[in-house]
Amino acid sequence: MEMKVDNLAxxxxxxxxxxxxxxxxxxxxxxxxxxxxGVGKTTLLRTLAxxxxxxxxxxxVPPESLTYAAHADGLKSMLTVRENLDFWAAIHGTALVGAxxxxxxxxxxxxxxxxxxxxxxKRRLGLARLAVSGRAIWLxxxxxxxxxxxxxxxxxxxxRGHLATGGSVLVATHIDLGLAEAEVLDLAPFRALASVPRxxxxxxxx
Amino acid sequence: MKALLIRDLxxxxxxxxxxxxxxxxxxxxxxxxPLGVGPEGGMLGRIAPGILWVxxxxxxxxxxxxxxALDYEDGSLDLLVVxxxxxxxxxxxxxxxxxxxxxxPLTLVAPVLGILLNLPAGGYGWLVMSLALGTPALSVIxxxxxxxxxxxxxxxxxxxxxxxxxxxPTLIFGAEAVKRGAAGLEAGGALALMASVxxxxxxxxxxxxxxxxxxxxx
Numbered sequence: 369m370e371m372k373v374d375n376l377a378x379x380x381x382x383x384x385x386x387x388x389x390x391x392x393x394x395x396x397x398x399x400x401x402x403x404x405x406g407v408g409k410t411t412l413l414r415t416l417a418x419x420x421x422x423x424x425x426x427x428x429v430p431p432e433s434l435t436y437a438a439h440a441d442g443l444k445s446m447l448t449v450r451e452n453l454d455f456w457a458a459i460h461g462t463a464l465v466g467a468x469x470x471x472x473x474x475x476x477x478x479x480x481x482x483x484x485x486x487x488x489x490k491r492r493l494g495l496a497r498l499a500v501s502g503r504a505i506w507l508x509x510x511x512x513x514x515x516x517x518x519x520x521x522x523x524x525x526x527x528r529g530h531l532a533t534g535g536s537v538l539v540a541t542h543i544d545l546g547l548a549e550a551e552v553l554d555l556a557p558f559r560a561l562a563s564v565p566r567x568x569x570x571x572x573x574x
Numbered sequence: 575m576k577a578l579l580i581r582d583l584x585x586x587x588x589x590x591x592x593x594x595x596x597x598x599x600x601x602x603x604x605x606x607x608p609l610g611v612g613p614e615g616g617m618l619g620r621i622a623p624g625i626l627w628v629x630x631x632x633x634x635x636x637x638x639x640x641x642x643a644l645d646y647e648d649g650s651l652d653l654l655v656v657x658x659x660x661x662x663x664x665x666x667x668x669x670x671x672x673x674x675x676x677x678x679p680l681t682l683v684a685p686v687l688g689i690l691l692n693l694p695a696g697g698y699g700w701l702v703m704s705l706a707l708g709t710p711a712l713s714v715i716x717x718x719x720x721x722x723x724x725x726x727x728x729x730x731x732x733x734x735x736x737x738x739x740x741x742x743p744t745l746i747f748g749a750e751a752v753k754r755g756a757a758g759l760e761a762g763g764a765l766a767l768m769a770s771v772x773x774x775x776x777x778x779x780x781x782x783x784x785x786x787x788x789x790x791x792x
Contacts, residue, residue, distance in 0.1 A: 417656050420792040436656050440649025444581070446588040451581075458577030459657045497653075 370394050371505055371536065373416070376425035377560065380411040384423050384560040391553055393505065393536050398527065398547055401540040403555035409540035410439070412555070413507045416538070435503035437511060441494025445483025449474060449493055452482050453500050460501045468499035471526040473519070487514040495523055499530070506530065506537045512545065520545065575659055575667050582671035585644075592640055596633035596676040597683065603629035604687035622691035623701070623752035629687075630680045630705060631712060631741055637676055638716035639733050641668050642724045642787070651724070655791060661784040669710075669717040669780070677709030693756060700755030704765055708748040711772035714779045715740045721783035725790045743771050 370392060377387035385408035393399050401409050414420050416427055417436040443452055453465045469475045472492040477485065482493060491514050498506050506527075512520050524545055527537055531549075539545070586593040607625050611618055645651040654664050684705050685698050693701065719737035723729035747768035754761035 414652075417652075419652055419655060432658050434656060436653065438649050438652055440647075440652075442645075442648055442650035442653045444585055444648070444650070446585055447581070451584075455577055455581045456653075456657075459654075459659060461658070501657075 371416075371538075372426075372428040374426045374428075376412075376415070376427060377423040378408060378411045378415045378420075379423045380408060385411055386555060386558045387424070387560045389425070389555070389558050393538060395504070395534045395536055396531050398531060398537045398539065398550035400545070400547070400550045400552045401538065401555055402542070402552060407555045407559060409555060410509050413438075413509050413538070413540055417507055429505065433504045434507060435498055435501040435505070436507045436509075437494060437498055438509050439513070441490055442497070443482040443490060443493060446481065448479055448481055449485070450478040452493060453496060456497050457500045460503070462500060462502035464500050464502055468496040471499055471522070471529065472496040473522050488516060488519060491515055492519055492522070495526070499526060504535045506535065508537065508539045508541075510541055511539060512541060512543055575663055578654075578659070578664065578667045579671055582668060583674060586671065586675040592637050593675045596636050597679050599636055600629050600633040600680055600683065601687065603632070604690050608690060608692075619692040619694050619756070622688060622693040623697060623756060624749045625691060626684055626688060626693070626701060627704075627708075627745055627749040627752065630677075630684065630709065631745055633680055634676050634709065634712040634716060635734060635737065635741075637672065638720050638737065639723070639730045641672055641717050641720040643720070643729070646724050651787070652791060655788070661787060662780045665717055665721065665780040665783040665787070666714075666776075669714045672717065673710050673713035677705070677713055681705040681709060693752075696758050697752050697756030700761050700765070701752045704748040704751045704768060707765065707769045707772055708744045711744045711768075711775045712741060714772075714775045715744075718779040718783040718786070721786040721790070724787060744768055747771065 372392055374390045376389040377384055379385060389412065391399065401412065403409055413436065415422050417434055447455070450465065453468060457463060457465050469478055472495055474489065474492050474496060477489060482490065485493065495511055498508070511523060515523065524547055527547065530537065603625065608618055611621070642651060645654065655661060681702060684701050688698055688701055716737055719733045719740070722736060723733045726732060747764045751761040751764040751768065754764060
């Protein structure tokens with residue numbers, strides 16, 4: 369379940385933002401992406417998740433091994449916390465809802481509507497979805513936004529548990545997670561030199 | 575996939591889900607048209623098939639932009655793309671869910687509203703049959719349109735303009751079948767043509783919609 373990235377270039381809005389990225393992510397390892405705002409962390413993660421095509425280079429991951437946590441948590445406010453997780457568990461064919469609720473410490477909220485949660489509680493529910501997916505490689509985009517220190521610790525605990533079972537994580541973050549074993553990849557040196565729009569208006573047909 | 579269907583139905587039926595919007599619209603049209611046209615029964619009976627079909631079509635149109643826009647806004651569409659079900663199946667299931675909460679109820683109440691519009695007795699069977707066979711096409715074509723405009727803010731207007739021309743064949747054949755049935759003529763031909771439009775839409779458009787979604791999510 370190793371993820372290999374070679375000489376990858378990614379584009380946002382038709383402009384190449386990062387190029388020449390290469391790394392390996394072995395099972396049980398964590399990699400932290402750093403870089404200033406706008407450098408292309410989200411774009412890179414979306415490309416790795418298969419949501420947008422790469423401009424150049426290769427991404428090799430075993431099929432159906434990825435899951436992705438974006439800025440938006442993908443929650444339905446009219447469903448309860450448990451119903452939200454049950455849905456994703458059914459989609460992925462797993463039965464990990466109880467464990468995920470425990471890992472992110474939201475068991476007490478299981479019967480509440482997601483729309484009634486606070487921002488931090490919603491975020492914890494969004495992260496619990498990662499565990500429910502049962503996927504080996506977790507891509508996370510600023511997972512700790514609106515989490516307090518106790519919740520960050522719970523999150524790091526969940527990530528450690530995932531690493532211990534042979535999973536791997538790729539996190540774009542600005543804060544120090546306290547995940548000492550993680551490698552750090554600074555994206556600033558991979559910034560694309562020529563920021564010329566490619567393709568023009570017909571990029572959708574390319 | 576069953577989970578997705580159940581989730582969409584549950585969301586539609588809970589408060590704010592928009593179930594009943596199309597139905598209420600259809601009801602209003604059928605109640606207001608006789609008041610506007612006047613009590614002349616013969617005239618009302620003649621235009622009833624057209625009014626009922628136009629009403630059903632516009633009622634369907636009302637809720638189309640919800641098919642993908644809500645999932646796009648809260649990020650769950652991205653997650654569904656990464657999930658282990660094909661995007662084509664996601665589109666098909668969402669179109670089915672849309673039909674179950676709009677097309678099916680419209681089909682079931684249409685005979686009652688036909689009475690309000692003085693629809694001739696021979697037309698009721700054809701009305702229910704044509705709506706049952708035609709409204710799935712409205713939902714699938716609508717899902718395709720919704721997929722095309724998914725990233726556009728306030729895409730409702732654009733969606734209507736894109737989708738309405740595609741609805742025209744279904745409308746013409748559907749209303750024609752009811753009209754001919756009401757007049758006591760053979761209506762099977764029009765019905766068969768409409769059913770073929772539905773079959774083609776159901777077979778092809780989920781793939782087109784999935785391709786449109788992939789482009790729009792970049």
